[in-house]
Amino acid sequence: MLSEQLLNELNEQIKHELYSAYLYLSMAAHFEAENLGGFAHWMKKQAGEEQLHAMKFFEYIHERGGKVKLLAIEQPPAEFKQPVDIFGQVLEHEQKVTARIHGLYKLALQEDDYASQVFLQWFISEQVEEEKSATEVLEKLKLSGDKGHALLMLDHELGER
Numbered sequence: 001m002l003s004e005q006l007l008n009e010l011n012e013q014i015k016h017e018l019y020s021a022y023l024y025l026s027m028a029a030h031f032e033a034e035n036l037g038g039f040a041h042w043m044k045k046q047a048g049e050e051q052l053h054a055m056k057f058f059e060y061i062h063e064r065g066g067k068v069k070l071l072a073i074e075q076p077p078a079e080f081k082q083p084v085d086i087f088g089q090v091l092e093h094e095q096k097v098t099a100r101i102h103g104l105y106k107l108a109l110q111e112d113d114y115a116s117q118v119f120l121q122w123f124i125s126e127q128v129e130e131e132k133s134a135t136e137v138l139e140k141l142k143l144s145g146d147k148g149h150a151l152l153m154l155d156h157e158l159g160e161r
Contacts (some may be wrong), residue, residue: 004112007066009104010057015071016100017054021047023076023093031078036151037082038159042137046090053123060119083151087138094134098127138140 002010028043061068080086101123108116137158144150 002061002066002116003113006104006107006111006113007061009107010061010066011069011071013100013104014054014057014061014068014074016097017050017057018053019076020075020093020097021050021054022073022104024050024090025045026076026078027080027086027090030086031083034088036083038157040156042158042161053126056122064115082161084138084145087134087141091131091134091138094127094130098131100125 024043024047028040029048031037031040031043055137058068080089101120103119105120105124108114108120140154141151144154
């Protein structure tokens, strides 16, 4: 059985994962409007992953005898700048998610909730991958700039995801 505090935080995490999906869909819409279909594709894939993450938390709460409480999701921004700025936001966002996951893990440790520690370990590893992926695209954008052939080549590469 989950403690009330951990249950509340896990429900909060569902909201954060779904917000992440919303954020990435909003970024995808921006890239679609800018005719950067590869960037949009990358963001849509990312949004799908975030929805899967939310469902992992959803199922875990039920497996542990808790009740899912869906919380309001705030509206993501709709206006964005250049691709390099957007991927800077992606990296910053993923770092915030990482901090939340670490907080959940610390709580599970404090409560001697071994099952939750094991469950959260997957997310800790996943966040390493998420930050690495965002960093790689961001660094390529910094090298290539936001215009020209390099941007179009990166757009093509991201469309292959």
